[in-house]
Amino acid sequence: MSVLVVAEHRRGDLRDVSYEAITAGRELADERDGDLHVAVVGGDVDAFAEELNREGVDAIHAVDDGEEFDHNAYQAAAAELADRIDAGAVVLPNSVNGLDYAPALAEDLGVTLVTDAVGIEYDDGLTVTREMYGSKVETTVDVAGDRFVLTVRGGEWPPAEGVGDATVETAEVDLPESGARVTGFEEVGGGDVDIADADVLVSVGRGIEEEENLELVEELADALGATLSASRPIVDNGWLPKNRQVGQSGKVVTPDVYIAVGISGAVQHVAGMKGSDTIVAINTDPNAPIFDIADYGIVGDLFDVVPELVDEFA
Amino acid sequence: MKVLVTVKEVAEADDDFAIEGTDIAESDLEYDLNEWDDYAVEAAVQLAESGVADEVVAVTVGPERSEETIRMALAKGADRAVRVWDDALEGSFPDVASKVDLFEAVVDEEEPDLILGGVQAADTGFGATGVALAERIGFEHAAVVNHLDVDADEGIAHVHRELEGGVEELTDVDLPAVLTVQTGLNEPRYASLRGIRQAQRKEIAAKDLSDLGLTADDVESALTITSMYEPESESDAEIIEGDAGESAGRLAEVLREKGVGA
Ligand SMILES: Cc1cc2nc3c(=O)[nH]c(=O)nc-3n(C[C@H](O)[C@H](O)[C@H](O)COP(=O)(O)OP(=O)(O)OC[C@H]3O[C@@H](n4cnc5c(N)ncnc54)[C@H](O)[C@@H]3O)c2cc1C
Numbered sequence: 296m297s298v299l300v301v302a303e304h305r306r307g308d309l310r311d312v313s314y315e316a317i318t319a320g321r322e323l324a325d326e327r328d329g330d331l332h333v334a335v336v337g338g339d340v341d342a343f344a345e346e347l348n349r350e351g352v353d354a355i356h357a358v359d360d361g362e363e364f365d366h367n368a369y370q371a372a373a374a375e376l377a378d379r380i381d382a383g384a385v386v387l388p389n390s391v392n393g394l395d396y397a398p399a400l401a402e403d404l405g406v407t408l409v410t411d412a413v414g415i416e417y418d419d420g421l422t423v424t425r426e427m428y429g430s431k432v433e434t435t436v437d438v439a440g441d442r443f444v445l446t447v448r449g450g451e452w453p454p455a456e457g458v459g460d461a462t463v464e465t466a467e468v469d470l471p472e473s474g475a476r477v478t479g480f481e482e483v484g485g486g487d488v489d490i491a492d493a494d495v496l497v498s499v500g501r502g503i504e505e506e507e508n509l510e511l512v513e514e515l516a517d518a519l520g521a522t523l524s525a526s527r528p529i530v531d532n533g534w535l536p537k538n539r540q541v542g543q544s545g546k547v548v549t550p551d552v553y554i555a556v557g558i559s560g561a562v563q564h565v566a567g568m569k570g571s572d573t574i575v576a577i578n579t580d581p582n583a584p585i586f587d588i589a590d591y592g593i594v595g596d597l598f599d600v601v602p603e604l605v606d607e608f609a
Numbered sequence: 610m611k612v613l614v615t616v617k618e619v620a621e622a623d624d625d626f627a628i629e630g631t632d633i634a635e636s637d638l639e640y641d642l643n644e645w646d647d648y649a650v651e652a653a654v655q656l657a658e659s660g661v662a663d664e665v666v667a668v669t670v671g672p673e674r675s676e677e678t679i680r681m682a683l684a685k686g687a688d689r690a691v692r693v694w695d696d697a698l699e700g701s702f703p704d705v706a707s708k709v710d711l712f713e714a715v716v717d718e719e720e721p722d723l724i725l726g727g728v729q730a731a732d733t734g735f736g737a738t739g740v741a742l743a744e745r746i747g748f749e750h751a752a753v754v755n756h757l758d759v760d761a762d763e764g765i766a767h768v769h770r771e772l773e774g775g776v777e778e779l780t781d782v783d784l785p786a787v788l789t790v791q792t793g794l795n796e797p798r799y800a801s802l803r804g805i806r807q808a809q810r811k812e813i814a815a816k817d818l819s820d821l822g823l824t825a826d827d828v829e830s831a832l833t834i835t836s837m838y839e840p841e842s843e844s845d846a847e848i849i850e851g852d853a854g855e856s857a858g859r860l861a862e863v864l865r866e867k868g869v870g871a
Contacts, residue, residue: 305772364778366750389736391772394728394789395752398705398741407831408705410735422835428622428633428732433840436702439831474749474783481769481777495869519870531793537775544771552867573867575860576846580624582839589846591863593856603857608870 296383296441297329301373302347303388304338305364306480309346312388312447314454319415319447320386321351321455326417330354332380334466336372337361350457354380356466366396367473374403375468382442384421389446391544401444409438410446421445429559430584449566484537484545493522495552498541498568500526502557502578502597506534511601512556518608524548526558542567557597560585577601610761610784612653612662613719614687615712615726615738616646616669618678631834642678645727649790651797652757653725654686661761662723664688668715670698670708676813683808684800690811691715695818697825705737707828712742714821721785723766728753728789736789743787751782755791759784 300320302313317333324331330353335343340357347355358372373396377385385400387393389411401408413433414424421438423445490496497516503509509529516523523539530540541548543563553571558564560576560583568574569588576589577597586592593600618640626637642650656662667682667690669675679690693711716724724743729736736752743750755777756769764784769777771791782788800808818824849856849863864870 305776370744391753391770394736395740395750395770398737398739399744399750401705401737402709402741402744408737408741409832410737426734426840427837428620431622431626431839432628432633432837434631434834434838435836437833437835439833474786475751476781477778478781479779481779482775483777484775519864521869527792533796543773545775547774552864552869575864582622582624582626586846586848587840587842587844589844591860592846592848593860594848595853595856599853600857600860603853604860607857607861 296327297332297380298324298327299332299334299373299377299380299382299385301369301385301387302333302335302343303390303392304335304343307338309343310388310390311454312390312449313347314349315449315452316386316388316447317347317349317352317455318452319412320384323384323386323415323417327383329383330380332356332376332382333461334358334372334376336369337363337365340465344463348459348461348463349455350459351455352459352461355461355463357463358466358468360470363477364392365473365477366392366399366475368470370396370400370403371470372466372468373400376466377404384442385444387444387446389448393446397444397446404442404444406442406444407438407440408444409436412445412447413451415445426562430562431582448562484540486536486538488522488538490522490524490539490541491546491548493548493550495519495521496524496548496550497521497554497556498524498526498558499529499556500558501528503529506532509534511598514605515601518605521554526564555585555589556601558585559583560588610662610722611664611666611719612656613716613721613724614646614649614653614665614667614682615724616650616667616679616682617643617727617730618669618671618675619643619730619732621731628837628839631837633837640674640678642681643727643730645729645731645790645792647797648792648794649725649727650682650685650687651795652790655795656759657686661759666691666719666721668693668712670694670711672699679813680805680808681800683811683813684804685798686804688811690813691719691816692813693816693821695828697818697828701830702832702834703828704830704832705735705741707830708738709741709745710823710827711821712738713745714823716742716746723759723784724748724787726787726789728791739787739789749783749786750788751780751786752789753791754788755794757788757794
């Protein structure tokens with residue numbers, strides 16, 4: 296059975312997750328002795344089609360429609376192409392836009408949806424590996440039936456490489472009138488400091504509990520000559536401005552040293568800091584996922600450890 | 610206009626937990642209102658306070674225990690609540706379609722103009738119910754909304770969707786619609802004592818499958834959890850032992866070696 300991957304692009308560029316989804320899609324297609332089809336909807340489809348022609352791709356369908364993402368167009372194009380090629384699986388990135396149409400697509404096709412896969416296995420049926428309870432556990436989930444929509448987590452599959460010999464065709468698809476219209480984009484989080492430039496970051500998370508306690512990590516940042524950054528809840532609470540947020544929807548940082556204080560290490564946070572040279576975590580919970588990517592860890596209460604650390608550098 | 614808010618009681622694992630079979634041991638779980646849903650409740654209540662919404666109804670799928678959590682939504686200002694549960698749901702891992710079956714039946718009864726819910730549930734992290742529901746009931750939708758401005762006269766919700774990398778997409782969504790809400794949309798209030806007292810008197814209508822005209826077949830899940838385990842850490846993190854003073858001392862050495870604080 297064939298597999299359909301739908302690529303993702305934004306403001307003129309294909310996003311990396313598109314190539315990762317191709318790798319995951321190829322894996323599934325191999326297991327089911329099928330072809331791998333890739334769809335690209337909107338934007339400069341001809342240029343995108345060329346770029347998406349990587350090793351392992353059998354066919355590329357370019358659907359010309361508008362410049363940017365429109366969930367109705369993506370859904371209609373994916374549903375129609377999935378029917379045309381009798382796709383056993385549609386594979387999409389588990390991105391913000393993926394989540395904006397994958398569930399509707401699965402509903403539309405009447406097939407089972409599994410989101411945020413970190414691993415897949417196919418043996419008579421699909422088994423998906425997912426995380427639960429804030430990444431504290433992994434689960435394997437058996438999926439009944441043999442057609443499904445799957446979204447794959449970014450960074451879990453290597454991007455497809457090489458140059459393929461896919462057939463490329465312009466696909467005519469009936470696209471519906473949209474009840475949701477993109478009217479523009481806005482960059483957020485400019486401002487005084489660019490945390491992406493810092494060599495050393497002291498990053499604070501919800502473990503800090505109260506706004507008043509921020510002083511403690513500020514002292515640490517001062518003592519270390521570091522810049523202060525944060526996980527999302529700190530910014531959501533309005534305790535620090537948006538330009539201090541590290542993560543998927545914040546900034547991607549790659550300092551020499553990243554000190555995560557009271558941060559659990561949710562996947563969307565890790566997406567923004569895993570490229571740091573040396574990662575230090577201070578957390579009371581020995582099972583916090585942040586320890587999985589840390590180089591040095593202290594399992595302890597930040598309210599005990601941080602003042603001692605400040606003293607060391609005073 | 611009537612606003613329906615979908616809320617979920619989510620489980621969080623304690624720092625120390627045991628896995629029993631394919632779930633975390635009940636005694637090692639704590640329950641709370643899903644963080645993302647809290648923002649959805651706040652958005653709905655603000656719409657009522659500003660006169661845009663006439664009624665806010667919270668709906669949940671959960672066993673009797675979850676009434677405690679639903680009361681939080683009532684204490685924060687939802688007018689009434691619907692709680693759906695059935696023995697047939699016990700112990701299964703519901704897929705998105707079966708949850709949508711339940712919510713669709715509630716939507717048929719309530720006929721809301723706007724549905725708000727969190728973008729994901731913290732425990733399962735599926736991030737799918739709202740958008741799937743929109744498709745089923747023929748509403749428009751937008752996912753990961755972090756700014757909302759409802760123009761009831763025009764029948765449009767002006768939203769920002771928070772994309773990756775600090776970019777927001779500005780979108781106009783025709784009503785009726787389902788919006789899934791991102792944290793940071795607003796500042797969820799704490800329930801006041803008065804609110805908590807009032808919540809005791811508000812209605813929580815309990816419904817089972819037959820009340821909603823459904824059968825166990827409708828909510829049979831295509832998903833089965835076959836194993837749960839603690840992920841093997843690939844990290845070679847050096848865990849620095851000792852009391853706070855000792856570990857801070859050792860960490861300071863490490864940091865100095867890296868040229869920090871020099
Ligand atoms: C679409 C989307 C995009 C997102 N984008 C981002 C993003 O860009 N950046 C981001 O950070 N998040 C993002 N999130 C949110 C993310 O899922 C998490 O909710 C968030 O990262 C959690 O932040 P935290 O680690 O500070 O809080 P929590 O997960 O609550 O963790 C707090 C940690 O502090 C520890 N702790 C508590 N008390 C102490 C103490 N006294 N001493 C030491 N440790 C203590 C706890 O053990 C826990 O591990 C996004 C979510 C979604 C759905």
